[in-house]
Amino acid sequence: MKKFINAVDDVLVESLSGFAAAHADLVRLQLDPHYLCRAQKAQNKVAILSGGGSGHEPLHGGFVGYGMLDAACPGHVFTSPTPDQMLAAAEAVEAGRGVLFIVKNYAGDVMNFEMAAELLPFDHATVLTSDDVAVEDSTYTTGRRGVAGTLIVEKVVGSLAETGADLAACQALGEKVNRRTASMGVALSSCTVPAAGRPTFDIGPDELEMGVGIHGEPGRRREALRPADALVGDLLAALLEDLKPQPDSRALLLVNGFGGTPLMELYLLYHAAARWLAERGVAVERSLVGNYVTSLDMAGASLTLCLLDDEIRAHWDAPVHTPALRWGR
Amino acid sequence: MKKFINAVDDVLVESLSGFAAAHADLVRLQLDPHYLCRAQKAQNKVAILSGGGSGHEPLHGGFVGYGMLDAACPGHVFTSPTPDQMLAAAEAVEAGRGVLFIVKNYAGDVMNFEMAAELLPFDHATVLTSDDVAVEDSTYTTGRRGVAGTLIVEKVVGSLAETGADLAACQALGEKVNRRTASMGVALSSCTVPAAGRPTFDIGPDELEMGVGIHGEPGRRREALRPADALVGDLLAALLEDLKPQPDSRALLLVNGFGGTPLMELYLLYHAAARWLAERGVAVERSLVGNYVTSLDMAGASLTLCLLDDEIRAHWDAPVHTPALRWGR
C-alpha cells in the first residue's frame, strides 16, 4: 500500500487534525468523541448535522461552515460514526431551533443516527439521501444509497437554515431535493483502505465497474472499458429514466471525481454530459466539477443531476463559506 | 490506459471545452490558437498571462479571473504552448498597460515565451518561476524548475496588477515572491500521458521517487517508501536549507497533490508539516491544501513554503475569483 501515512491507526486523527489546523478560521475539531463544527457557533437557526464514514473527503467536514453544515461526525474509513459522536456534536451546535440530521442511506449510518436521535434531548428530524440509481429493486431492500447528491442536499438545506426557517421546512426542502436528484458512478480502479492495506477489488486493464457506490465496493456490473462519450450516455440515460424530467427542464449537473481522477478527465466528462443533455432538451443551468464526494484514491467518477426549481436554484446560489465550497462571501 | 477519454487526439480540446462551458461566467475559450481568457476583459491594468503544458490542471486555466490571470495558454499534455498562442492571447487581453508573462522555468516554456515576447507589439516583461529545490547544480544547468510555487506568484502578482500597479512593479513583486518560495515533491506512482498510453516510469510497491517535477518525469532519486512524517521532514529540511529563513519567520505552506492523492492524505501531510515547522520556529500563517498543480493522475505531493512579508501576505489575502481559487468576493 502506497500512501502518505504514518501508523495505520493514526490516519484518521492526523488527517482530521491537519484539516482543522488548515481551516482554523472556519472549523473546530473535537476529539473523543470526534466531530467537526463551525469555529463560530451559529445562533438562532436549525443546526444542520451530517456525518458518515471517512474517506469521502471533502464530504462532510469540508462542508462545515456558513450556509451549509453546523457540524460533521467522521467515522473511521468507510465506517459509520457512532451515536456518541452525534450526541456530542448536537450538544455543541444546537441553538434552540432543533437539529436536522442529513444521513446517507446506508444501514450503518441510518442505525447509528437513529440511535443518536432516540437519545437526543432536542427537537430533531432526519433527511435520508438516496440518490444512487444504480441500486435496483430498492423496494425490497435497504433501498438506494446516498452518494454525491448528498452535497446538493447539504448546500440547499444549509442555505435555507441560514434564513431562520424552522426544522420542518428544512426537512421538507431536503426531501424535495433528494427526490429531484439522481446519481450514478463508474470506477476504473478500486481504492485501498489503509487498515486493509490492499485494493478492495481487483480489476483488469480493460475493465470497469459500472454502478459503484463510494466505499470502494464493487458495482452492479463488471463491464468493458469504453469511450467517455459512451459511458456518459449510459450514466445519463439511467439518471433521466429515474428522474423523468418534464420537457424543458433545468438542471444542476455535478461531475464528481472519486479521488484519483484528474480534473482534465472530469472536465472532459462534463463536456460530454452537457452536450448529451442539450440534445435531449435538458438545460444545464448550474454545474460543479471536481473531487467532492470521494472513495479515497479510487479512479472513477459519478454524474449527478438535480432538477432545479426556483427555490432550489436560489438556495444553491446563496452564499456559502466552507473549506471546500465557497462563493458569495 | 484507463482514462475517461474518447480519441487521444481530442482529449485537450474536449477537456478545455468542458472547462470553459462549466465556468462560462468566468472564462472564455478561444481555439486555434488555443487560449483561455477572462469572460470580461479587464481594463486599465497590466495583463497577466501564463501558460504551459496541459496536465497540471487546475494550473493555469483554473486561475484565470479576477485577482489572478488575464489569460492562460494551454499546450498539449506536458508540452509548452507555442508563440502564436501567447501572441493571440496577449492581443486579446492587453489593456494599454503592457503584458507580464509568468513562465515556469523549463527550456521549452522559456523559449516559446521568449519567441512570443520578441514578436509582441506591447510593453512586456517576464517572471520566471524556479521554486523547485530538488534541482541541484543549477548554476551550471537550465536552472531550477518552476513547480507549485507558480500558483503563489500568480496569485500575489495578480492581486497587485488589480490595483493598477505598473509592469515593472508587477515584475518586481513576482521576482520577490519567486525568490522567497521553495518547493519539493515526491511521487508514489508515475502518471500516464494519454498519447503515450502507458506510465512514464515503472516503480515498485515499496519505492518512491524523491524530488520529482510535475511532468511525470523520474525524480532525483529512487528511495524506499517511508512514513509520512519522515518524508515531510526530508522535504521541509531541503526547503529551509534553501530559504534560510530568519528566526521567527512567517510562512505560507502549500500542500499540493499531484492529481491522484486524496485530500485525506494531503491533510495528513499538512499536519506533519505544520508540526515540524512549529518545532523549528516557522509560523504557518497561511495555508492551502489540495490538488492545484498536478501531474495528470500521479499519486504524490509537493510541499511549498513561501516566506511571507506584509506585502505578500496582503496580496495573498486579497479577493480572488477564478474557477479554482476563490475568496473575498
Next chain:
Amino acid sequence: MNTESILRAAEAIQAALLAHEADIEALDRAIGDGDHFINMKRGAAAVVALRDELATLAPDAALHKIGMKLLSSIGGASGPLIASFFLAMAKTMQERGADGWPQIAAAFAAGVAAIQSRGKADVGEKTLLDVLIPVSRCFTRLAEAGTEPATLCAELKREAEQGMESTRDMIASKGRAAFLGERAIGHIDPGAKTSQVMICTVCDLAST
C-alpha cells in the same frame, strides 16, 4: 453466568476473531466494503480494555456497559446491531436473572429480537440474523428442555455453522451486499461469519 465468565468469553472472542482475520476480511471485501473485521476487532479490543472496570459489576450491568462500549467503538452497521443485542440482553437479565440456562436463553432471545427490530431484517436476508435467529430458537428449545450443556453447546454450534453456510447462496436484501444484487451469490455474509465464530467460541468455553 457470572461476570468472570463474561470476561473470559470476551477475551476468547477477541482471540478467535484475530485468528479469522483473513477469511472475515476477504468476505467483507467481496460483498461489503472491507471493514467488518477491523470494526469487530476494534470493538473486541475496547471491551477487553474495560476488563478491570467490568470485573466489579454484576453480569447484567457488565453486559450493559459492554453494549454501550460497543455502540461507541464499532460503528458501521454491525455496531448498533451488536450493541442493541447486549443492551437488550442486559435488560432481560436484570429483570429475570442469569442463573440458569433458560434465563440465559431468554436474554439471548431478547438480544436477537433487538437486532431484528433495529435492523428491520429477518431470516433469509443474508445477514448475521441467519445465524442468530436459528441459534436463538434452538437455544430456547433445548434450554427449556433441560438439555445438558455439552449437548446444548454442540447443537448451537451446529446451528451456527448451518446458518452461516445458508447465507452463501442468498441474494442480500439488507446491508451493503444488497447493492450487489446477484453478485453477492456464492459468498458467505461477513456478519454471519463473525457471529458464527463468536458463538462457537462461547460454546467451547461453556462446554469445558
Next chain:
Amino acid sequence: MNTESILRAAEAIQAALLAHEADIEALDRAIGDGDHFINMKRGAAAVVALRDELATLAPDAALHKIGMKLLSSIGGASGPLIASFFLAMAKTMQERGADGWPQIAAAFAAGVAAIQSRGKADVGEKTLLDVLIPVSRCFTRLAEAGTEPATLCAELKREAEQGMESTRDMIASKGRAAFLGERAIGHIDPGAKTSQVMICTVCDLAST
C-alpha cells in the same frame, strides 16, 4: 536545392520518425517527459499537410513557411529550436542562394547557430546540438573542399551517428534531462536521436 526536394525530404522524414516511434518514445520517457516523439510527429504532419502551398514557393520561402509552421505546431523545447533552425536557414538562403553545396552548408550552419543562440547550449550538454554541431562543421569543411555528394553524405551520417552516441554517457546541463543529474547517464538524448534520424534520412535522399 529545389522546393521539390524539400517536400520529398519532409515526407521521408515523417516516415523515418514514424519508423523510430518506439525508440524515440523510450528515450524521452527515460530522461525526459515522454512527449518528444509525439511533438516531432505533430510537427512533421503539419509540414506535410502544407505540401500544396509549399510547392508554389521558392526554396527559401518554403523553408521559412516550414519554420513558422513548426513553431506553432511542435511546442516544447524542440519546437522553438527546430523552428529557429529553419527560419535562420531560410534567411541565409534568401541572401546567398541555394545552388551549391557550400551555400547549403552555410545555410545549415546558420540554422545550427540559431539553435545555439536560442537554447544557449553547446556541444557536450547532452542535446540535439551534440549531433548538429559536428555535422555542421563537417558539412562546411567537405562542401568547401568540393567533396562529391555520396562521400559527403556518408561522412555526415557517420558524424550524426557518432554525435548521437556521444550523448549516451553525458550528464545533461540543458533541457529536462538536466533535472536528473547522474541518472541521465546511459541514455541517448531523444533530441539527438531524432536529429540523427532526420540527417540520415536527408543524406540518403541526397546521395541517391
